[in-house]
Amino acid sequence: METRYNPKEIEAKIYQDWEKKGYFNPDKAKTRSKRSFSIVFPPPNVTGTLHIGHALNATIHDVLLRYHRMKGDKTLCVPGTDHASIALQSTLEKKMRKEGVSRFDLGREKFIERAWEWRQEYGNIILNQLRAMGLSCDWSRAKFTMDPDYVAAVEAAFTYYHKQGWVYRGQRVVNWCPRCGTSISDLEIEHSAELSKLWYLKYPLAENENEFIVVATTRPETLLGDAAVAVNPKDERYSNLIGKTAILPICGRKIPIIADPAIDIEFGTGAVKVTPAHDHNDWQMGQRHKLETIAVIDQRGKINDSAPEPYRGLKAVDAREKIIIDLQDRGLLEKIEDHNIQIPKCSRCSTVIQLLPSKQWFVKMDILAAKALKAAKTGKVKFCPKRWEAAYSSWLKEPRDWCVSRQLWWGQRLPVWFCQNDAEKYIVGLKAPQKCPFCKKCQMTRSEDVFDTWFSSALWPLAVFGWPKSKPDLKKYYPTSVLITARDIINLWVARMVFSGLEFMKKSPFKDVIIYATVLTKDGKRMSKSLGTGVDPLLLIEKYGTDATRFGLAWQITETQDIHFNEDTMVSGQKFCNKVWNAARFVLCQLGEQKNIYSQTIKPKPITTADRKILTGLAKISRSTEKKINNYEFGHAIRELYEFFWHEFCDAYIEAAKNQIREPKNDLEAKNTKAILIYVLANSLKLLHPFMPFITEEIWQSLPLKNKKDLIIEPWPG
RNA sequence: GGGCAAUUAGCUCAGUGGUAGAGCGUUCCGUUCACAUCGGAAAGGCCACAGGUUCGAAUCCUGUAUUGCCCACCA
Numbered sequence: 001m002e003t004r005y006n007p008k009e010i011e012a013k014i015y016q017d018w019e020k021k022g023y024f025n026p027d028k029a030k031t032r033s034k035r036s037f038s039i040v041f042p043p044p045n046v047t048g049t050l051h052i053g054h055a056l057n058a059t060i061h062d063v064l065l066r067y068h069r070m071k072g073d074k075t076l077c078v079p080g081t082d083h084a085s086i087a088l089q090s091t092l093e094k095k096m097r098k099e100g101v102s103r104f105d106l107g108r109e110k111f112i113e114r115a116w117e118w119r120q121e122y123g124n125i126i127l128n129q130l131r132a133m134g135l136s137c138d139w140s141r142a143k144f145t146m147d148p149d150y151v152a153a154v155e156a157a158f159t160y161y162h163k164q165g166w167v168y169r170g171q172r173v174v175n176w177c178p179r180c181g182t183s184i185s186d187l188e189i190e191h192s193a194e195l196s197k198l199w200y201l202k203y204p205l206a207e208n209e210n211e212f213i214v215v216a217t218t219r220p221e222t223l224l225g226d227a228a229v230a231v232n233p234k235d236e237r238y239s240n241l242i243g244k245t246a247i248l249p250i251c252g253r254k255i256p257i258i259a260d261p262a263i264d265i266e267f268g269t270g271a272v273k274v275t276p277a278h279d280h281n282d283w284q285m286g287q288r289h290k291l292e293t294i295a296v297i298d299q300r301g302k303i304n305d306s307a308p309e310p311y312r313g314l315k316a317v318d319a320r321e322k323i324i325i326d327l328q329d330r331g332l333l334e335k336i337e338d339h340n341i342q343i344p345k346c347s348r349c350s351t352v353i354q355l356l357p358s359k360q361w362f363v364k365m366d367i368l369a370a371k372a373l374k375a376a377k378t379g380k381v382k383f384c385p386k387r388w389e390a391a392y393s394s395w396l397k398e399p400r401d402w403c404v405s406r407q408l409w410w411g412q413r414l415p416v417w418f419c420q421n422d423a424e425k426y427i428v429g430l431k432a433p434q435k436c437p438f439c440k441k442c443q444m445t446r447s448e449d450v451f452d453t454w455f456s457s458a459l460w461p462l463a464v465f466g467w468p469k470s471k472p473d474l475k476k477y478y479p480t481s482v483l484i485t486a487r488d489i490i491n492l493w494v495a496r497m498v499f500s501g502l503e504f505m506k507k508s509p510f511k512d513v514i515i516y517a518t519v520l521t522k523d524g525k526r527m528s529k530s531l532g533t534g535v536d537p538l539l540l541i542e543k544y545g546t547d548a549t550r551f552g553l554a555w556q557i558t559e560t561q562d563i564h565f566n567e568d569t570m571v572s573g574q575k576f577c578n579k580v581w582n583a584a585r586f587v588l589c590q591l592g593e594q595k596n597i598y599s600q601t602i603k604p605k606p607i608t609t610a611d612r613k614i615l616t617g618l619a620k621i622s623r624s625t626e627k628k629i630n631n632y633e634f635g636h637a638i639r640e641l642y643e644f645f646w647h648e649f650c651d652a653y654i655e656a657a658k659n660q661i662r663e664p665k666n667d668l669e670a671k672n673t674k675a676i677l678i679y680v681l682a683n684s685l686k687l688l689h690p691f692m693p694f695i696t697e698e699i700w701q702s703l704p705l706k707n708k709k710d711l712i713i714e715p716w717p718g
Numbered sequence: 719g720g721g722c723a724a725u726u727a728g729c730u731c732a733g734u735g736g737u738a739g740a741g742c743g744u745u746c747c748g749u750u751c752a753c754a755u756c757g758g759a760a761a762g763g764c765c766a767c768a769g770g771u772u773c774g775a776a777u778c779c780u781g782u783a784u785u786g787c788c789c790a791c792c793a
Contacts, residue, residue: 003753191790198793217793230793264792272793280791342790355791387722391788394721398790487788522730524786555741558732561723561787566730568742575741575755586752639732639740654752 001588001702005581007545011694015131018697023069023712025076025138032072032715038477039065039077040461041130041137042485042493043145045084046119047091050129052519052527052565053486055537058133059553059691060484060516060634065136066690067629068481070716076477077137078464079130081123083146085411085453086188090180090348092118092410108409108448115410119144129538134546134693136712141473143464145456146412153463154456155415155430157500158404162428166364169426173276173283174358174403175344178301179351182407183360185452186400187492189353191342198268198339199324202332203229206245206254213238213246213257214334216268218341219278220327221320223248224307226255227282227291228274233259235270249332250323251308258289278355293357301354316354361414361449365399372396372499380508381498384632385559388490388515395491404455411450418445458496461509468504483510486518487561514632517556517563524564540570547692548573554691555642557635576642577695580688583650584699587677590661596704600682600714604675607668610656611676617648618680622718625687638691645684653680678703683717 022028026036039061044054061077069075092115093103103111127142143150161167174183199220202212213229229246231238242259262285263272276286277295286293296311298304303311303319311319327333344353373396375381376389383389405414417432419425420442427433427444436442459467461483465474479501485494494513501509519535521527527534540549551573556563591598606612621644628637657673664670682703689696689711700711708714 001752004755186791215793219793262792267792274793279793281793282791284791341793390721394789491789518787520786524724556731560731564730566742568730571755572741575753578753578755582753582756584752589752635732643740650752651757658751 001581001585003582003585005545005577005695007547007577007694010698011132011134011546014694014697015134018136018710018712019139021710023710024136025140026074029713031069031074033074035073036477036481037065037068037071037073037075038480039482039484040464040480041077041079041135042483043080043082043143043457043460044126045087046081046123046144047084047088048126050126050133050537052535052537053516054126054130055133055540055549056516056519056553056557056563057484057486058130058135059550060514060557060632061137062133062135062550062693063554063629063634063690064482064484066693066712067716069136069712070686070689070714072715074476076141077135078141078143078477079127079135079137079139080143080460080464081119081127081145082453082457083119083144083411085406085408085450086180086182086184086348087453088115088118089408089410103409111409119146132538132541132546134550136693141464145460145463149466149469150456150459150463151412153459153467154412154451156468157455157459157504158451159415159428159430160504161363166367167361167428168364168401169359169361171357171359172362172403173278173280173355174360176299176354176356176358177346177349177351178299178354179349180346180408181299183358183403183405184346184353185403185454187454188347189344190347190350191344193340194343196339196341196343198337200269200334200336201249201273201327202334203246203249203255203273204332205241206247209247212332213241213271214269215271215273217273218339219320220323221303221316222275222278222296223273223323224251224303224311224319225275225277225294225296226251226253226273227276227286227294228255228289229257230260230263230272230274230285231257231270232263232265233261235263235265238271249330250326256289258285260285260288277357280355283357295357297354297356299356299358301352316352360403361405361416362401363404363455365401368499368503369396369399369495371502372495375498375502375508380511381513382511383513383515385515388487388513391487391490392495396495402452402455404452405447405449406452407448408450411453412456414447414449414451416447416449418447420445454492454496457493458500459504461497461501462504474505478505478509479507480510482512482514484514484516487515488518490515512632517558517560519563519565522564522566524562527565535565535567540567544570544574545577545694547695548577551576551638551692554634554638558633572642573692576646577692579646579650580685580692580695581699583645583654584681584703586654587681588702588704590657590674590677591704596706596708598675598678598682598703598705600679600703600705600708604672604679606676607672608656608660610653610660611673614648614653614676614680617644618683619718621648622683622687626716626718629690634691641684641687641691645688649680649684653677678705685711686714686717 065077198216200216202214205211226248241257244257245254248255274282276282276291276293296307303314417427419436419438421439425438432444436444465478497509521533552570555569606615625637660673661670685696697711
């Protein structure tokens with residue numbers, strides 16, 4: 001053995017050997033227990049490459065998987081990738097824009113072909129990178145969210161919801177990304193705080209155009225679509241104006257002055273312009289007061305033909321400029337104040353979101369959300385750390401109906417069929433009927449819309465096991481044991497998986513949800529490729545080896561919300577690997593040429609104080625490691641193991657052993673010491689294996705033990 | 719506007735009621751038989767601040783400050 005541990009030579013070799021022997025597939029490997037331990041790995045987007053968050057996640061997954069495999073459980077981890085509808089489409093369009101091509105130049109069919117090509121080329125990169133992390137999942141079960149059986153699951157879920165009466169189609173004000181050309185959900189919006197203005201606009205009264213009602217607004221361009229002015233019914237300043245009529249500046253339309261309790265008396269002037277077409281609140285107010293919905297911004301974010309001629313075709317921001325100037329010219333701009341607002345932006349492309357009325361498909365959330373909420377309340381779903389339950393619950397308490405349709409091309413199409421002669425007539429079903437039930441003559445055409453990406457990911461823990469078909473995997477491995485994911489998708493993904501699982505399988509898809517910390521830079525900044533602040537896990541592996549990288553990541557896993565990434569822990573990992581390697585070298589050297597005669601299970605009898613100490617120490621660390629892994633305290637587990645191995649075993653016992661072997665007090669002592677050395681080493685390797693699988697397996701292979709299997713499937717000590 | 723978290727040695731972090739800890743870094747010493755990716759030793763902290771509970775507080779409570787992150791239809 002070399003004096004230094006060299007990970008590069010052995011990692012790939014060992015991984016292939018494990019995979020070839022079928023250890024990652026519980027159907028191939030004989031297991032000692034009937035209990036199953038299953039996890040579905042959160043499917044990375046096909047656009048992605050491995051980042052430090054994935055590496056951390058893979059480490060946690062693999063620690064649990066290897067621990068449970070050694071405990072004898074039928075252990076399964078299903079990997080896969082997500083088609084990532086909007087993310088991939090947006091990435092692809094960005095690339096095409098450089099070539100000077102738009103998706104409309106290509107057309108839907110060709111565009112989808114290109115998306116598939118992309119997926120062929122890049123789709124599995126990240127899965128291969130996860131192999132490099134040592135992740136022991138069953139590659140033969142890998143799924144993609146656009147596999148035919150997966151698409152079938154998505155369609156089945158939608159038609160089921162429809163049968164329940166929970167699906168409706170309707171004209172609503174939705175978040176619209178003019179760049180992506182689609183509706184998006186509230187959860188796909190990112191707000192950026194910006195300093196803007198509050199404009200005070202004077203609306204003349206119809207009775208006397210020299211009198212005004214002043215409204216305050218942050219979006220003057222929506223004036224073109226105003227349908228009313230609203231005040232609070234308790235606001236005495238305006239009580240004489242309620243029911244009167246104002247004249248909408250520039251447009252000249254007459255609009256009513258209405259009373260609505262939703263208006264905040266304190267804000268601005270207490271009078272609000274109401275634009276039902278371009279604001280959620282105003283939409284609702286419009287419904288209450290039966291106001292006209294006048295859309296003036298189109299799907300490209302430009303002013304449409306419902307607006308007066310001079311504004312048509314202007315971008316919303318430019319229209320704002322012009323309107324302010326025009327109002328000023330007419331003396332209708334009272335004042336401007338600075339005002340902090342939250343600008344909604346598309347989380348995919350950062351384009352400013354427009355709110356506009358559009359016909360979309362919704363899934364009612366009341367019943368589903370209540371189920372998911374109850375699951376957390378009754379402890380059927382537990383968050384770790386516990387505090388994340390609040391994030392989950394607070395969103396589920398006031399759910400808005402889920403807009404599941406997207407005007408994208410890449411994704412699973414809605415199983416909805418329209419009559420060609422009446423666009424309002426449709427049926428929901430898995431296949432188009434032979435004959436249109438409405439006009440009796442047309443060939444019905446399928447909806448152009450695709451599903452929200454998260455509608456399909458919500459089914460991940462079911463669909464990977466073959467749902468809606470009744471497959472053996474579904475019986476054996478559903479529900480899964482634990483979900484390990486990042487906090488930013490608690491509502492987007494976790495909550496939706498929970499209610500999908502409860503609805504379709506009557507059981508929550510997992511019991512425990514581990515929310516791991518967000519990895520930030522050392523300075524607490526967001527890691528980002530474009531800022532150059534990201535850390536590439538593959539470079540860490542290259543530099544320190546996989547085991548050292550995993551050690552370093554595990555070391556940093558505590559209950560914190562954020563990790564300020566510190567590469568020093570990888571250095572510690574590398575040194576620790578070397579320490580383990582050399583301790584093994586020493587032990588093997590002491591044992592000499594003897595062939596597999598030592599026992600790893602029968603505890604040698606202690607003779608000296610040092611013997612007693614180390615054997616007690618081993619028993620203690622075994623119990624403690626098990627407990628900490630069961631409690632998901634990975635950082636503490638590895639810190640303790642490190643402490644034990646380095647200081648108790650190497651510093652104390654090996655040093656004592658040198659004397660006991662060289663100058664034994666009796667015949668037995670030297671021989672017994674050797675037995676203790678290998679016993680403690682063997683069991684330490686087992687405890688370390690979930691964290692550092694490669695080096696431990698490599699050393700294990702050369703230990704002269706009786707009845708030895710590969711370490712990955714050896715029984716857990718204790 | 720609401721919520722969550724963080725604040726401990728130069729750096730990154732452990733430490734949840736009983737004399738302040740680790741890794742890295744720094745200084746000094748040590749290469750003869752597992753390992754210099756090592757061994758030994760040392761320096762370095764009024765545990766953010768202010769109150770309170772307690773025999774005793776980094777730890778529990780209240781408040782303040784700074785930072786970060788979520789959620790929210792205040793125009």
